[in-house]
Amino acid sequence: MGSIEKLSQHLTSYLEPHQIDLVKRSYYYAEQAHEGQRRRSGEPYVTHPLSVASILSEMHMDHQSLMAAMLHDVIEDTAINKSALSTQFGETVADLVDGVSKLTQIEFESQAEKEAENFRKMTLAMAKDIRVILVKLSDRLHNMRTLGALRPEKKRRIARQTLEIYAPIAARLGMNDIRMELEDLCFQAIYPMRFRRLAAALKSVRGNRKEIVETIQTAIGNRLDRDIIDAAVIGREKHLYSIYQKMRSKKKSFKEIMDVYAFRITVNSVDACYRALGSIHNLFKPIPGEFKDYIAIPKVNGYQSLHTVLVGLNGIPIEVQIRTDEMDGMANQGIAAHWLYKADEELDDGDHIGHARARKWVQDLLEIQQQAGNSLEFIENAKIDLFPDEVYVFTPKGKIVELPAGATAVDFAYAVHTDVGDHCIACRINDRMAPLSRQLQSGERVKIITSEVAEPNPNWLNFVISGKARAAIRHFMKNQRHSESVQLGARLLEQALSPNQLSIEALSDEQTQLLLAQCNLPTMDKLLEEIGLGKRSAMSVVNFVTAENSIKGKSANYAPLVIDNSDGMVISFARCCHPIPGDTVAAHASSGKGLVVHQEGCRNLAEIRNKKPDSISSITWADHVQGEFPVALKVEVASERGIIASMATRISEQGAGIEKIQVNERDAQNMVVQLTLNVANRKHLANIMRRIRVLRSVVRVNRNKN
Structure with missing residues (x-):
């Protein structure tokens, strides 16, 4: 001590x-x-x-x-x-x-x-x-x-x-x-037991390795002296945890890992690094594809070095790192290297590559923190960004962008700027169009194509891996969900108030404050969001406002809610009956999901209507509804070669997409094909069913309604 x-x-x-x-x-x-x-x-x-x-x-x-x-x-x-x-x-x-x-x-x-x-x-x-x-x-x-x-x-x-x-x-x-x-x-x-065994094994092989290490070290030192390169050569020993990790990840034995000999060469200038590299490549043969230049392109943390793997005497693999003394200090102590503060002076981050990159990382963390919903989500995103492996890609102007290994074009877009990520619609990789989900490789040039009207797609969460991208997409979705919930909540509350000749705007400040106190909520927006998400019934809220403290039953003089598109975070379409534009529909409020739309004749809706009549809302389709809606079809066919392909062609000709297809053989001559299609409305569906029905092998086509 x-x-x-x-x-x-x-x-x-x-x-x-x-x-x-x-x-x-x-x-x-x-x-x-x-x-x-x-x-x-x-x-x-x-x-x-x-x-x-x-x-x-x-x-x-x-x-x-x-x-x-x-x-x-x-x-x-x-x-x-x-x-x-x-x-x-x-x-x-x-x-x-x-x-x-x-x-x-x-x-x-x-x-x-x-x-x-x-x-x-x-x-x-x-x-x-x-x-x-x-x-x-x-x-x-x-x-x-x-x-x-x-x-x-x-x-x-x-x-x-x-x-x-x-x-x-x-x-x-x-x-x-x-x-x-x-x-x-x-x-x-x-793992105390594993640690002790590995430490003992390392100690026992150290003696046997000493002679080989000294032989290789002397050979490298002599070659560098001959080429008049002033350098220090030291044998590098892997630490226990890295040996253990390599044994696990590469499924190698302790002996296989210890068969590789590692050396570090430190010189006094960048020029000497490259000359030393040429010198040792003349001494031992380099293994193709194993050379990495972290001097020209430093790692995310500012680490700089040349890495190469050689084949030594008797085929012994030799890993070599070559760097300057300053780079060596940076490699071992990172941003703490050269941290000699002068009295009351600020250190300029631009003075040292490590400080600039550390500051950039902390700023990215701060952005993730601001967009995270809570501390657990923040730490989950921060951990993703602590992955040690990275890829290096180029912007169209040649600037290098560092990303975690496995990153996609969307990760790249968010790394450039959050606005670029939010509005990206496509990408070009090495001047060729490529999917946004394609994983990037080091050295590729990436150009992002944006549109002012584009918005983040929730499906991106299935493939983005950087913490910054995940946090930004989730942040957008939360804001979108909040605004949609508030709008839907306002429509539902207006609908429930209308039989009493009331509206939200007509409520007095006193009524509003009393209502919020009864619901134990801070703002009207919060109340409308809860109604929109189905956490609170609009009818129960109306009961607080009306003088009689009860609703006498729904009047027919209010306008139903209108569905104008298939996209939305708080209006969803039931998978049990697959409602599509043109069907007679009704909706029920489901906690956390908002409104779930069913066909009027759906058995599940009838059950909910019996148990929770207050949760049912009147709803209708707009005159022109945008988007595609899933619908289930059951097609009975006589078994015939190519019948599935013929059906798929007919469906495709009508401009519909097939989401799912399942074939069940009824017997040797007949089978049942279950299809889930994406259609625009009932008329579109009728055209598709008509085109399928005229196929010679088709016996019957029905729409599955439950």
Whole structure:
């Protein structure tokens, strides 16, 4: 365990004396605040914030980050509040501490909701100051190092959360050293037996590998010296969790994974990186397709390096990474590299590729957060965006856009801008028209075609994978559903009020307030939305308004609701009877779905009318209804070669689409074909049935009504 004096001594290497004094003052303040508190291990609590600050000092973080690390549990675990910290240490440090602190005053329904809401709070703080996440990662790293005193189930819960969120965040910010240590500690906590066995196996093969590693290292070093390239060559060892993951995902044995030898070459310039690559490609044969240039196109987190795989002596595969010393620092410490804050000066994100990309990622997180319905949806979308694999595609002007592996043109459109995503209708990939759902490959050029009248399609959720795209589509659907529900609710309430010669506009302020109080709702919009979604009956609302507190039965002098198209989020068409324009119809309010339209003669509707007469609404078709409606047909035919193809041709000639087809053999000579078609109205259906009926093999054509 370190001490404040030891830490202070280390800080003299890069901080000013007055900054070190501020760090020491924050330590003594925390020591006093946590007095009497102990960790599960029995140590004084203040050892934890001191250790967190020490981790940050190894990354050469600024004095304000170290002060926040010392004080990071003060708001959460003691009686001291944010304003007291602000008075003592300034607003910046208080904001950092508050950003790292968990929400303790609010009661949550579940542990998952609590964790998600805490993550949402931290994201908002990160958007103001990226150092919040660096303090949080250091806090989590020390907690993982000292998990020993906790119960096994709590150990596993904390480790799983770390593996799902904090290790990927460290990877996203390019902090490879912290990511690897977090992953190994999580692996040890979740699978202690597997960890021990793998660690023992790694230790036993290390000795056997030493000679081969030294031979290859010497050969590479000699070739680089011969070509006058100043470089350091070191053998790289995979960490335990990555070995375990490769064994699982690639279905390989430990021996197969350990048969690959990895080396890192560090040089002093970008030019030397490419010269070193040519040098080792002359020494050992490269494997085609295994070369990656992350210097020309850096990874999302700012990581830069050349990757190649070679075939060494006796066919041994050799993985090589080549990069500059600066890139190496960035690869290991990410945005924490070069974070030497000058007194009271802001670091310009444009000064370093890692900072600019980290800021862009946090801004994307913020946008996802604003569009998410709740914290659980937000964390689900955020986790998607923490996937480590990515593809790189180009805009028509040559700008590179990074996307998660498996992303589609719609993900690309939302990555360019939310408005582009919302209005996209088609795409060109490498100058050829392609489906919006096609997965993109690295190096492709993508052009999005937009239309001002286009809107996001809910079906896109079946194939988009980026968090930003999913959040934006869901956000649009919620707003659309809300406005449609309010409109439908207003129409239903007007319809129910009309027998009493009342309307929504005619209600007095007093009546409206009384109505909202009775329904326990804040606004009229909220009440109309509940009626539109079928959560509340329009009739029951009318009962509150009428003086007699009852409805005397429906009068015939009000206009029924009108259906003018097949699209809509709060009016749907029953699958039991498949109503289409021209049918006599009625509708019932279904909780959460809005209005469900049935044919008047439907058995299910009759049952609902008996049980809940108040939920039935009068409804009719507009003179010109747009869209296509599903309808079910039953066709009895004599078995004959090609009869299904003939039917499909006749249907297609009439401009109808076949949604579903099912063939049941009745006996050797006869079969029944069940069809679900998309038609415009009854007249369209009649034409189709007439065209099918004249086929020689068709015995009977009926429409299925229930």
